[in-house]
Each structure stands twice: as structure tokens, then as C-alpha cells.
Amino acid sequence: MNFPRPIPFVPSADSEAVEKLRQRLSLKSIPIRLRVTTEPEEREKSCYANVQNRIERQGGSMRLGWAVWQHSNLFIEAERHAVYDPGNGGELLDCTPHILPDETECSKILFIPNDGDIYNPASDYVPDNVRVPLMDDPRIAQALNLFSQKTALMNCVPGVDVALPSDVVRAVAKTELKASMLLLSVIQSSNRRGRVGRNDPCPCGSGKKYKRCHGR
Numbered sequence: 299m300n301f302p303r304p305i306p307f308v309p310s311a312d313s314e315a316v317e318k319l320r321q322r323l324s325l326k327s328i329p330i331r332l333r334v335t336t337e338p339e340e341r342e343k344s345c346y347a348n349v350q351n352r353i354e355r356q357g358g359s360m361r362l363g364w365a366v367w368q369h370s371n372l373f374i375e376a377e378r379h380a381v382y383d384p385g386n387g388g389e390l391l392d393c394t395p396h397i398l399p400d401e402t403e404c405s406k407i408l409f410i411p412n413d414g415d416i417y418n419p420a421s422d423y424v425p426d427n428v429r430v431p432l433m434d435d436p437r438i439a440q441a442l443n444l445f446s447q448k449t450a451l452m453n454c455v456p457g458v459d460v461a462l463p464s465d466v467v468r469a470v471a472k473t474e475l476k477a478s479m480l481l482l483s484v485i486q487s488s489n490r491r492g493r494v495g496r497n498d499p500c501p502c503g504s505g506k507k508y509k510r511c512h513g514r
Contacts, residue, residue, distance in 0.1 A: 304369045304370040304372060304481065304485065305398055305399055305400050306367035306368065306369050306375070306398060306399075307367070307368055308331075308366070308367065308368075308404065308406060308407055308408050309366060309367075309368040309374065309408060311328075311329040311330070311331060311408060313368075315368055315374040315430075315432055316329055316366060316374065316408070318374065318430050318432070319366060319374050319376055319410075319428070319430050320410065322428060322430050323364065323376060323410070323412075323428060325364075325410055325412060327363070327410050327411045327412065327413075328410075329366065329408050329409065329410045330390065330408070330409050330410075330411070331406050331407070331408055331409075332381060332389075332390055332391060332392045332406060332407055332408075332409045333389070333391060333392065333405065333406055334391075334392045334393075334394070334395065334396065334403075334404055334405055334406060334407060335391050335392070335393060336348075336393055336394065336395045337352075337393070339351070340352075340393050340394060340395065341394075341395070342394065342395045342396065342397055343394075344394065345379050345380040345381070345392075345393075345394040346360075346380050346417055346419065348380075348382075348393045348394045349380045349381065349382050349393060349394075350419075352382050352393050353382070356384070357384070357385065358382060358383050358384040358385045358388075359383045359385060360380050360381075360382070360383065360417070361380065361381050361382075361383045361390060361411055361413070362378070362379075362380055362411070362412055362413070362415040362416075362417055363378075363379060363380075363381070363409050363410050363411040363412040363413075363415065364376040364377065364378060364379060364409070364410045364412060364428070365377050365379035365392075365396075365407050365408070365409055366407075366408040366409070366410060367408075368432075369481070370485065371432055371433060371488075372431070372432060372433060372438055372481055372484060372485070373429050373430060373431045373432055373433075373438060373441075373442060374429070374430050374432060375427050375428070375429045375430075376410070376427060376428045376429075377427045378415070378425050378427075379392075379394075379407075379409065380394075380417065381393070381409055390409070392407050392409065400506075422456045423453060424449055424452050424453050425449075426445075426446050426449040426450075427445070427449075429442045429445065429446075433484070435484055437480045437481070437483060437484050438480070438481065438484060440477075440480055441476075441477040441478075441480040441481050442477075444473050444474070444476050444477035444480070445473075445474070445477050447473050448470050448473045448474055448477070451466055451469050451470050451473065452466070452470060454466060
């Protein structure tokens, strides 16, 4: 189910938003912009399996860290992520496809290495993303709290690839919808103050004209 949320984009490595996120994560690693180079069998949201399978075929190793996404000027988000290291000083590569809500596919990601992280393939726990608000608006804080509640709901059922019961699916969808509507209300308030033209780029960062995005 699709919700009316800002389309996430890959922020600049030296942006103020990324620096805020690095401080929250307590990382000294420098953010790296990586190419996304996938093969047909590599699946979205399966970064650890994708990297392990590539290591079995081509050698190399796994690097752990965070993939970084920004959601308009509302918040910035980091999700635990694994990328492929071919070794011998070769370029790190992201071998996991990323399909955005508007069905476009990312060709690059922003990755912050965290060599102190540990991957446990036997774990059934879905780690929550780290989210940092970029505006002082209580609706954003409420939305981010709801996204964390969504992760907690998903962790109520053991297993990563296990189908969720219908009541949990409904609860997850309801929670995400509430969060998305809060974010949408912030965007709409900002649009009214800034008087965004219908043919101007939408402030949500989607790249579409306002009239074809949140101006509808």
C-alpha cells in the first residue's frame, strides 16, 4: 500500500543534515557515495544475503554501515546496510536494488561505514532506523515515533521473511498512514506559507511539479 509521503532522496555527503545524523550515530567515518550495481538474482531489502552470495561467487568481503536517505526538509534517516568490498583496494559497491515510492531505482546511495557493527545472520530482530528531525515541528516528532512503533509491531512476529498475521498487517498500515498524514500536513503548511506555484518543484523533494505531487 502506498502512502502520501515525501519521496526520499540521497543527500549530499557534506550537508548539514548528514552531519546531524553522524553526530546522532556517534560515527567518525566519512560518508561515501557508492554506485548501485546489481545482478538479476539480487533482491530489494536483502542486503546481507545479496552481499554474502556475491562473496561466494566472487570473493571479497562484507562492509557494514548505514544507508542514508533524506525526506524533503522534514527528517533524515539511516538504515543498517551491508555493501560489497571486492578487496585489493577496489571500489565498494552496493549490490542491493533500491526502489523508491515513485518506482524509480537509485543508481547511487550515501553510505556511512561502521566497522564496529556486527551482523548476526541468525537474528529474527528487525532493527529500527535512526531518524533525525530537520524541523522543530511536533508533528514530525510524532511521525518519527509512529515509524518506530511500526518496527516494534513487525518485531512481534519472529522471523524476517515470515508473513505477518492480518491483524498485525492492519496495525502496521494504520500506524504508517498516521505518520504519513502528519508529514503531509507539515508539507502543506509549509506550502501555504511559501506560496509554492503549481508548476514549481514540489517541496517534498520528489522532483515532480507541485501540481502533479502534493498540490493535487
